[in-house]
Amino acid sequence: MKIIRNRSVKWKITLWLTILMALLSGLLLVFMLTISRSVTTRTSMNQLSQTMRGNAFRIAYTDGRLQIDDGFQFYLDGVSTLVYSRGGALMAGQLPVSFSTDESFENGSMRTITAGGNRYLMLDLWIPSGWEDGVWLRGLLEMPEDRYGTNNILRVAAVALPLFILLAAAGGYLIVRRSFRPLDQISATASAISEAKDLSRRIGLPPGKDEFSRLAETFDSLFERLERSFEAESQFTADASHELRTPVSIIKGACEYGMKYDETAEERKETLEMIHRQAVKMSELITQLLSMTRLEQGTELPEMAEVDLTALAESVVGEMAADYGEERLRYISEESADAAGHTDGAGDADTAGHAGNAQTPAGLYTIRGDAALLTRLLRNLIDNGFKYGRPDGHVWVSVSEENGEVLLKVRDDGIGIPAEHREKIWQRFYQVDPSRGETSGAGLGLAMVSQIARLHGGFMSLESVPEAGSVFTLHLPEKNFFNFM
Numbered sequence: 001m002k003i004i005r006n007r008s009v010k011w012k013i014t015l016w017l018t019i020l021m022a023l024l025s026g027l028l029l030v031f032m033l034t035i036s037r038s039v040t041t042r043t044s045m046n047q048l049s050q051t052m053r054g055n056a057f058r059i060a061y062t063d064g065r066l067q068i069d070d071g072f073q074f075y076l077d078g079v080s081t082l083v084y085s086r087g088g089a090l091m092a093g094q095l096p097v098s099f100s101t102d103e104s105f106e107n108g109s110m111r112t113i114t115a116g117g118n119r120y121l122m123l124d125l126w127i128p129s130g131w132e133d134g135v136w137l138r139g140l141l142e143m144p145e146d147r148y149g150t151n152n153i154l155r156v157a158a159v160a161l162p163l164f165i166l167l168a169a170a171g172g173y174l175i176v177r178r179s180f181r182p183l184d185q186i187s188a189t190a191s192a193i194s195e196a197k198d199l200s201r202r203i204g205l206p207p208g209k210d211e212f213s214r215l216a217e218t219f220d221s222l223f224e225r226l227e228r229s230f231e232a233e234s235q236f237t238a239d240a241s242h243e244l245r246t247p248v249s250i251i252k253g254a255c256e257y258g259m260k261y262d263e264t265a266e267e268r269k270e271t272l273e274m275i276h277r278q279a280v281k282m283s284e285l286i287t288q289l290l291s292m293t294r295l296e297q298g299t300e301l302p303e304m305a306e307v308d309l310t311a312l313a314e315s316v317v318g319e320m321a322a323d324y325g326e327e328r329l330r331y332i333s334e335e336s337a338d339a340a341g342h343t344d345g346a347g348d349a350d351t352a353g354h355a356g357n358a359q360t361p362a363g364l365y366t367i368r369g370d371a372a373l374l375t376r377l378l379r380n381l382i383d384n385g386f387k388y389g390r391p392d393g394h395v396w397v398s399v400s401e402e403n404g405e406v407l408l409k410v411r412d413d414g415i416g417i418p419a420e421h422r423e424k425i426w427q428r429f430y431q432v433d434p435s436r437g438e439t440s441g442a443g444l445g446l447a448m449v450s451q452i453a454r455l456h457g458g459f460m461s462l463e464s465v466p467e468a469g470s471v472f473t474l475h476l477p478e479k480n481f482f483n484f485m
Contacts, residue, residue: 010176017172018165025161032153044141045110048121051079052139059083059137061129066091084136096120096140105136112143119143186216193223244286247278295451302370302455309365309374309408309476310399316378317397324386324395331397365399365406367476369456374408377452380445381410381472389414389469408474416466426450426460449474 051073058069066083074081074093082093084105098116107126112119121141128134193201202220207213254271263271295302317331378397385395389412396411417425425446446460453460453474464470 010173010180013176014169014173017176018169021168021172022161022165025164029153029157029161033150036150036153040144044121044143047077048079048123048139048141049110051076052081052123052125052137055081055139056125056127056137059127059135061127061133061135064133066135068092078141080140082138082140084138086134086136088136091135096142099140105138182213182216186219190219244282247282250278251275291448295455302373304368304370307367307369307371307374309367309369309406312371312374313378313397313399313408316375316382320379320382324382328386328392328394329382329397330394333398365401367406369476373452373455377449377474378408378410380449384445384472385410385412385414385470388412404477406476408476409471410473411469411471413469416468417462417464417470418466422462422464425462 055072058072060067068083072081073079080093080096082095083091085091088105096116098118099120101113101115103113103122105124105126107124110121110123113122114120119142121139121143123139125137125139126134127137189201202223207217254275258268258271314331317329321329382395382397386393389395394413396409398409398411400407400409426449427447449472450460456476458474458476461473461475462470463473
């Protein structure tokens, strides 16, 4: 058993198939021998019955006299026919050698008896004469042993069965090896990935419904997820090491300066405030990177539920207006959003202020999404609008429907974004104006916005006019409960 356990699966399956074929061959041999004997017995019974019934038409017993025609056969093809009186006395015929029995007569009953060490088939027929008289015909046929036929079958089986089992083993191994070829391909691909550390390789079996095709698809999906996870981890490591270098250097330099020179209380306070700002910036950066990485790897899954997008936008605007000012940040209804889009400058604030009084009916734009992620998306867009806008700029938020899409728009009256930067702003750490320094952020806000949009099956678009402002729009497919992924 230890030898079997150490063998390959192909070898084990071939071995069990061979054992099964050997057992089936043995059962087939037993079946053939049984059928052979049954056929021999049935042939003997038919022979005895036909001979006896033929003789029954050629004998008569009339007025106490036995009359036998010339066609009557006392011995034919191994069948001995005997004539007995009603009382059981032998009247004609000759018993087989060494045959002796006291079997009673049974009309029409064929049975097997043993006499003198031999087995016989016996059949009795009553030949009546009148109402009370008559004679008995008894037929005896020695049961053939059919040793010759049995020996022939056994001789053929001794030659054919080993050859058949050998061919079955060879054929079974070829079939198993061919069937396991996809498994070899899966194993080879996994080994190549392990050795070369190339997660981009795939097994690539043709689509199918068999177990190996499904296994290959599962492994390809696993490799794809591993590749994404590895890339996300590499991206996180590269981003963190690159972006944390500046704040760490500033903190290190400030600490070295403070330890080297005597600072006044005011200078020490400024140094500590600078260190605190850089620490906060590092903390926010790490938090954003971890969140984006978890979403990409699928370890942080969106909690999809029914979300009233209008109520969510109004709530976020209300909370953030406490920081930026109610006159500078407003939620506007769908009808007034178009009107506000045609005005410029500070006059937009008044227009939006009046438009904000018109409330959109609750539940009009109910979608399926993650409220926390959508809140983060909207906050990032509003912060971006103020951060890169004019010092006294304004931001307006609106929710509407257009061409079967639910649109969440964030508009500002800032300086706009040049055309050559509009495709790049969704990349991590990309900044249109890096000279803004600490106030410009890490450049992750819009990258996270784009990621959240994709997780909800939507996308982001940008319309911008230099010196007039920009409109960031979240496009969500299918109004009222779109299906996630």
